[in-house]
Amino acid sequence: MARSLGLDRTGRDRPDVHIATAAVDPALAQGIDADVAAAGVEIALGGSAGANVPATGGGDIHVGRTEGDVAVTTGGGDVRLDSCLGSTEVSTGAGDVRAHVAGGRWQARTGAGDIIVTVPPAVPVWQDLSSPLGDVTSHIGGRGEPVEGHEHIEITARTGTGDISLS
Incomplete structure (x- = not known):
């Protein structure tokens, strides 16, 4: 039996939300940080997320x-992940990872699943991609080494x- 939890902003600038349950479908409002520990859930954060992004035992996660x-x-x-800026680490035991990396450092690991990453054009990209039992494809041509400070x-x-695709 899934439970639904609606959260509204309070008077604080960035309220924290802590949820621990076996089954929940949290509809999290934009700008609210959430720390979620749950099993078998689907979590969607439509707005901007800081350090407190959900973790699940089994379920999909979508962050705007x-x-x-x-x-x-x-x-x-x-x-x-629709847009990543800063330092982002993604881990799933079995599942696909899709992300647009707008800037910073991005790491993903999945035991069984595809990884699809897009980046902005013309920005230099350092790539370290590995799949022992899948195809690895980078559609990024030479963009040169990053200049210090750029x-x-x-x-x-x-x-x-699984397969990895970077474009």
Whole structure:
């Protein structure tokens, strides 16, 4: 039996929300940080998420935008990040990972699943991609080494059985 939890902003600038349950479908309002520990859930954060991004035992996670140092973890489920800026770490035991990396350092690891990453054009990208039992494809041509003080992106992606695509 799934429970639904609606959260509204209070008078504080960035209220924290802590949820621990076996089954919940939290509809989290834009601008609210959430710390979620749950099993078998689907979590969607439509706004901007800081360091407190949900973690699930099994379920999909979708975050509209990440900023700063962020870790996203699910034991078994897909992860989708619409825009990542800062330092982002994604981990899923079995699931696909899709992300647009706008800047910073991005790392993803999945035991079994595909990883699809897009980056802005013309920004230098350092790539470290590995899949022992899948195809690894980078559609990024030579953009040169980053000049000190200029923007660049670092991408590290690992999957045990799955494909990796960077474009």
